[in-house]
Amino acid sequence: MNAHVRPGRLTDGTRLWSSLMDMARIGALPNGGCCRLALTDEDRAARDLFVRWCREEGLTMQVDPFGNVFATRAGRRPDAGHVLVGSHLDTQPHGGRFDGVLGVLAGLEAVRGLNAAGIETEQAITLVNWTNEEGVRFSPGLTGSAGFIGAIGAYDGMAVSGVGQVPFQSELHRIGYAGRERFSGRIAGYYELHIEQGPVLERAGVPIGVVEGVQGxxxxxxxxxxxxxxxxxxxxxxxxxxxxxxxxxxxxxxxxxxxxxxxxxxxxxxxxxxxxxxxxxxxxxxxxxxxxxxxxxxxxxxxxxxxxxxxxxxxxxxxxxxxxxxxxxAPVAFDPAMQDVIEGAACEIGAATRRLPSGAMHDASNLARIVPGAMVFVPSRGGISHNENEWTEPEHIADGCEVLARAMLRHAMGMVAAH
Amino acid sequence: MNAHVRPGRLTDGTRLWSSLMDMARIGALPNGGCCRLALTDEDRAARDLFVRWCREEGLTMQVDPFGNVFATRAGRRPDAGHVLVGSHLDTQPHGGRFDGVLGVLAGLEAVRGLNAAGIETEQAITLVNWTNEEGVRFSPGLTGSAGFIGAIGAYDGMAVSGVGQVPFQSELHRIGYAGRERFSGRIAGYYELHIEQGPVLERAGVPIGVVEGVQGxxxxxxxxxxxxxxxxxxxxxxxxxxxxxxxxxxxxxxxxxxxxxxxxxxxxxxxxxxxxxxxxxxxxxxxxxxxxxxxxxxxxxxxxxxxxxxxxxxxxxxxxxxxxxxxxxAPVAFDPAMQDVIEGAACEIGAATRRLPSGAMHDASNLARIVPGAMVFVPSRGGISHNENEWTEPEHIADGCEVLARAMLRHAMGMVAAH
CATH class of the missing domain: 3.30.70.360 (Alpha-Beta Plaits)
Known part of the structure; x- marks a missing residue:
């Protein structure tokens, strides 16, 4: 049992915060932000750190042809499918420390918590880092998740164009993240924790947003x-x-x-x-x-x-x-049963919730087109994002992570009737 | 008596048109327009041609410290003052053949007509070409007329700034048009014929605009x-x-x-x-x-x-x-008696008139601040100006010139009570 874990909590907000700050040193900008454009040396360093942390937790690593990185914690029943949890480690040119990164490292913290508590799940839990969510160096953005759901072809050179003629595939190879095989596990559901990037939760004084879907x-x-x-x-x-x-x-x-x-x-x-x-x-x-x-x-x-x-x-x-x-x-609707399980998890830890749509697109927008999907939002100070001043209070980070972990755990225990 | 003059007319529209087209060859552009920026070699060539034509009519030339060129036809009474008539020979980078040039050459045509008819006037008639009306190479525009009325100092290097650091004074010297002395004659009134540069006259089907003033x-x-x-x-x-x-x-x-x-x-x-x-x-x-x-x-x-x-x-x-x-x-009001004499001249030749304000600034805007001033407008096809497609019908050019000449003659005969 980890010493930092608050009584009754599965995850350790302090450890997560520390990992977030460690990751933020890669591509750090002078005013507290990060520049980790997809498939740059900084992105490689971020991926390498994530992979090292995953290996330390005994996870099995896989990379697919889009450079998406999967880290699997096996379940008791190999046939039961995977609960997928993730987001992205790449940032905007003047990005912050939370957009994307939070969703990846909160998934990792959840796994650390399960490992520390010795909890086994029925379904496997797979963490994922999607490639080029931000779409700065390569267009369109959400590349990795779009490739994953088959919306763009793996080797279709026309589909992902390098801005300024940097070719996507050669950069994938250059940084050592060009995988050969698609992820073949069955996905039972996809969870993504993300900062809101809008002012709604902060203005309402609510720490947990249960996302109903993504606006068209x-x-x-x-x-x-x-x-x-x-x-x-x-x-x-x-x-x-x-x-x-x-x-x-x-x-x-x-x-x-x-x-x-x-x-x-x-x-x-x-x-x-x-x-x-x-x-x-x-x-x-x-x-x-x-x-x-x-x-x-x-x-x-x-x-x-x-x-x-x-x-x-x-x-x-x-x-x-x-x-x-x-x-x-097109608009995306998230799975109602998964929204309920998120709301229930927030209730367990005494955190108020609000249902709201996402105005921004996320990798979850892609995933939810083929598998049951859900998102958890935590407040963004001033609604500010894509900016070095991006900020979310540590207690909101901790609450968001705990809610994510509990929802994910319940799902991996086969207790969520997602469609 | 010139063979081209229409019966009962003082001026020869055909000769004026021919002079306009001769002048338009200097700085000619491919689509019928002109580029004669102030104090360039093209401007020098235009000035030289104007000076030659003036000398052919026996006029006395003077250049002031702003490079304004004055050409005087003496009157019978040396103490009686000058009727000043002019405009500018410089153009926009993609200028037309009429904006500015018309007012200078119509004044010259009026003098040619007076000479041909052997008419002497009480007051002197002085043609003027103002420097840098367009303000393209040097800022502010209307430089020559502003200097003439004392609104900017003759050697004030700060007042006229070369765009791209070309110094106004050195360019004046370079083209040989840096005069030493201000024009010292008393001005009885200033007339300027100009294309309207707007759609009002064309739309009304009226050839002569009597300009009431210049909008602020x-x-x-x-x-x-x-x-x-x-x-x-x-x-x-x-x-x-x-x-x-x-x-x-x-x-x-x-x-x-x-x-x-x-x-x-x-x-x-x-x-x-x-x-x-x-x-x-x-x-x-x-x-x-x-x-x-x-x-x-x-x-x-x-x-x-x-x-x-x-x-x-x-x-x-x-x-x-x-x-x-x-x-x-500030808005400028033109002299009411001079507006009346223009209207009367138009009536004599059977040309309809409309009173209208000028929406654009002209050298007359400056002059009218210190002496009685007036402007005559002729229609601009489509209201288009500062464009190679600038066009005014030859008969409107001829009518505008005749009206200018008659008003000017009446003024120089001491028959206009301008204030």
Missing amino acids: VRWLEIDLAGEDRHAGTTPAADRRDAFMAAAGLATRMRGAALAHDRAFRITFGRVAVEPGSVNTVPGRVTMSVDLRHSDVGLLERVEQEITEAVAALRGTEGVVGTVRRTMDV | VRWLEIDLAGEDRHAGTTPAADRRDAFMAAAGLATRMRGAALAHDRAFRITFGRVAVEPGSVNTVPGRVTMSVDLRHSDVGLLERVEQEITEAVAALRGTEGVVGTVRRTMDV
Whole structure:
């Protein structure tokens, strides 16, 4: 029995915190953050450390063709399948110490706790580190989990493109993490603990988020063509001002989306106004729209409304627009029974919970398309992520890990009727 | 008597057109436009051609310390002052054949007509080519006329800055147009013929614009600070979206300005949205506002409304804004008696007129601050200017020149009570 474990707890929050801080030294940035881009030397060092820790716990290591690293603690019944637990060790260029890493090392801490307590499970427990979740060096992101579920081909060179022409496969080989065989175990369920990366839990004062699913995402690219005109000589009636068209469109579309549901998320993140001269009426605007909601029907409806509103600009502003959909990810629903087991585990340790959707995509978004999946969120201070200032309180880390471990243990004992 | 002059006309539209096309060969661009930036070799060649043509008409040449070129046709009464007529020979980088050049060469054509007809005037007539109206290579623009009225000092190296560090004074010397003495004659009035550079005359089907004045201009720079946030994880209520703040502000402020007066001109020309990522709520927007109107009180009021609206964004959008005024040019009113004489001249040749403000600044904006000033506009096809496609119909050029010549002649005969 580990000396640090709080009475009645399976996991040791202090030991987990210490592992998180050890890992954060790899690719450490001056202001407390981390830069561990996928398949760099830093990523290799992080993987090597994770593998060493797993081996110390007697786990069996496997690497698949996407570089995903699996670490299995065998169950009593070899035919009973695996409870998969994981996340990713890669970070954003100015990333924090928790995004992704927490989910991997909390799984490890759960295994350490089981080992220390001498608990055997019916099903095997397999920790996993997914490759290139962040998608910074290689596109698309969520590469490892997408490959795992068969959404992209293992050796399809077109599917994963290196930004700046760094080839994914050669980098996998270079760092020594190009596996040969796919993971062949049957997956009974997938758990992922992650920081919320949003403000909801912190604002509610709730330490444990039970994630209902992942919002669907649609990206649109809007191109508005008016006419460059002299700002001084052109009366209002003669203008075809692409920026005024864009401004009115954005204002009305946000209003419409939030009128459907206050939970709708609509963002005009990239807006380019041309020619960009103080005394020229802008003749061209291109802008992106990011739409997120759990209901695919509502996403469809808002996209339709935007398309109609852009068409109407011809009459109102003399501006001709086009709308092009550049991404479409369907919403994901997590397994209800697994949500319940997470809620029950939180209740056992006296931690309040709130159900909420995930606005960000995670490896769990991919996994839940083929196996029962679930996520646990812990609060992010200020909702800040992808930033060196990313922070989660140590007690929330400890609670999140304990909830994860208990849910996972119950599942591996065959006590969760996940579908 | 020149053979090309239409019966009853003082000027020869065909000869003027031919001079315009000769001048357009200097710095000619492939698509019919001109590039004659101030104080380049092209500008020198244009000045040399103008000087040669003036000498052929017996005019007395003078160059002042700003490189302004004056060409005087003496009057009968040396004490009676000068009627000044001119514009500028420099162009934009992708300029047309008429912006500026027309006003200089139409003045020359008027003098040619007077010479051909053997008409003597009471007052002297002085043609002028102002230096660096366009302000491309040196800032601020309208340099020559600003120097002439004393708004900037002759040898004040700080006042005229070369873009890319080309010094104004050394370039003046290099091309041989650095004069020593200011023009000392008394100015009875200043006339400038110019293309409209807007769509009003063309749309109205009117060949002659009698310009009432030049709209005042205010430039504001608005800086809006919200917070970069994840587009997926941040609910609407937790956002401080600088772009949504900017879009709403622009929409409301255009509405407010046009509600005051449909003639108000408001332009958000330069809009920068940061960080410019599809899935990040924009935390920062900087944008310029160009406000134009003939009533300084209304400019003041709209600027005040913008300042108040920006302050209110803190409460409505959680966005903190600042407004900084970066330019303020007071409106200019042209001389009513000179407007009447232009209107009368147009009536004599059967050309319809419309009174209108100038939305663009001109050298006349400077001159009219110290002497009686007036401008004549001719239509710009499609309102297009600062563009190789700039075009004015030859008959409108001819009519504009004839109106200019008649107004100028009447003035030089002492028949205009300008103040």
